Amino acid sequence: MPELFNQREPVYVQVVRHFKEQIAAGELQPGEEMPSRRELAGNLGINPNTVQRAYKRMEEENLLYTEGNMPSKITEDTKVLTQVRHELMLEAVETFIAAVKPIGVSLQEVQHKIKEQFLLEDEQDGGETA
Incomplete structure (x- = not known):
């Protein structure tokens, strides 16, 4: 994850880009579980609502899917x-x-x-x- 977030764009957009880059590079595999929203927020030192917004965006873009109360996973599409x-x-x-x-x-x-x-x-x- 970027060590420092830039001030030019919202943090949640930067989080989404980071995960897209990891997916494109093959560092995150299809079907792989994502960290929980709370865990990721703690690791990055950002507000859990920011992580929630990033995950929501990735779900809207079909990059992630979440079944019930299970952890979110990278798409296999x-x-x-x-x-x-x-x-x-x-x-x-x-x-x-x-x-x-x-x-x-x-x-x-x-x-x-x-x-x-x-x-x-x-x-x-x-x-x-x-």
């Missing part, structure tokens, strides 16, 4: 899980484009630099690919 990955990637690409467009780089330059940097990161990570 592969379509939803794939969509999370695409959403995060699109968000990152849009942010990147907004940052580089003003400096007037061409698409070809961007593609070359991304490929170069991606391969460099792989080398530094011991050859692992995402």
Whole structure:
């Protein structure tokens, strides 16, 4: 979980993003139990109502499901899980484009630099690919 929450967006939105990132990275598996709302609030040092709001948002987005009084679990719906990955990637690409467009780089330059940097990161990570 982020050690410090930023002040630009609500904490519950940051909690949702964190879990989406963990799901997309495979750190949270389909069907895996989530911590209780109270437990997560205590671990993060935030209000339980904030965690409740984050869980509610994730349930609305079909990322989590809760059956009766059982713990909430990560969805097993592969379509939803794939969509999370695409959403995060699109968000990152849009942010990147907004940052580089003003400096007037061409698409070809961007593609070359991304490929170069991606391969460099792989080398530094011991050859692992995402």
